[in-house]
Amino acid sequence: MSNKQVLPEAFFDSLSISNKLGDTLVDFKREEIHLFSYFSSILFLYKGNPVADWKYSFILDNKGYPFSDELDEVIRRHILNGILKENDIFLRITSRGMNEYIKFMEMPNISERDKYIKASCSTNIILPYSKTIRSLLNDPEIIKMKKISSKHNIEIDNVYQQFHELSQKIGVRTDDLVIPAVTWINYIASKENFG
Numbered sequence: 001m002s003n004k005q006v007l008p009e010a011f012f013d014s015l016s017i018s019n020k021l022g023d024t025l026v027d028f029k030r031e032e033i034h035l036f037s038y039f040s041s042i043l044f045l046y047k048g049n050p051v052a053d054w055k056y057s058f059i060l061d062n063k064g065y066p067f068s069d070e071l072d073e074v075i076r077r078h079i080l081n082g083i084l085k086e087n088d089i090f091l092r093i094t095s096r097g098m099n100e101y102i103k104f105m106e107m108p109n110i111s112e113r114d115k116y117i118k119a120s121c122s123t124n125i126i127l128p129y130s131k132t133i134r135s136l137l138n139d140p141e142i143i144k145m146k147k148i149s150s151k152h153n154i155e156i157d158n159v160y161q162q163f164h165e166l167s168q169k170i171g172v173r174t175d176d177l178v179i180p181a182v183t184w185i186n187y188i189a190s191k192e193n194f195g
Contacts, residue, residue, distance in 0.1 A: 006077065009055040010070040012110045013037050013117060015101040018084060018093040020121035025129070027090035030075055031065040034058070035136055038066035038154070039120040040113070042184075043177050047116070057153040060145045064137060066154060119177030123185050126178070135188040 017036045021028040041054045058066035075091075078084040083097035093101075105111045123132045136142075141154050 004073050006074055007055055007070045008110055009113065010068070010074045012101075012104045012107075012113060013040065014071060014074045014078060015083070015093070015097060015104060016114050016117045017121060018078075018091065018097060019101050020118060021124075022093045024121075024125055027087070027092050029089055030072070030091060031061065031063060031067075032133070033075060033091075034061075034066050034068060034071055035133065036117065036120050037068065037071055039123075039136055039181070040116040043116040043119050043181060044113070046180060047177070059151050059153055060142065064142065064146055066142065115177060119181045122178050123181050126182050127185055131189055132185055135185045135192065138188050138192050140188075 014033055014037075017033045017040075018028070021032060021036070038058050041051070041058075044054055045051050056068045056070040058068050061067035075084065078097065079086045079091070081096075082094055083100055085092045085094050105114065145152075145154055
């Protein structure tokens with residue numbers, strides 16, 4: 001058993017993402033929790049919050065997905081404690097996990113994160129899931145990190161700057177997170193298809 005300290009933010013984020021992905025996909029992969037948490041952190045920054053307040057950062061794993069040690073530790077514990085059920089490479093949130101999520105939603109300082117997660121996960125409802133995943137994995141900073149094969153933290157400040165500039169150019173309201181999230185996915189997809 002690991003004696004690593006669990007970050008409440010990572011605990012909540014993994015539950016929230018699992019809940020939202022479970023609503024649309026039922027089963028999802030561990031790396032998809034990391035990917036949607038990464039996208040949520042960009043939306044968090046987009047709304048003017050300091051990146052350090054997300055509480056954990058990401059590197060790239062060997063598959064090219066964003067990866068957080070803190071988030072992975074929580075996912076591992078969720079599986080051991082029956083909060084997430086693992087079946088081969090897929091995960092599913094259990095009723096115990098849903099109860100934990102509901103408890104955390106009563107904590108305003110933590111549950112505030114849910115709106116960023118909801119917006120990031122909503123993209124897979126509005127757009128084809130495969131397009132969302134492919135676009136997020138072709139985020140400019142992720143592509144840069146793949147090229148340099150770096151195990152340094154992904155600099156979401158750089159992604160945020162491009163994201164913010166795009167939103168300003170097309171006049172996206174900053175009070176709504178789903179519209180800029182979908183706009184970002186479509187923007188990356190268009191660059192991938194034409195550039």
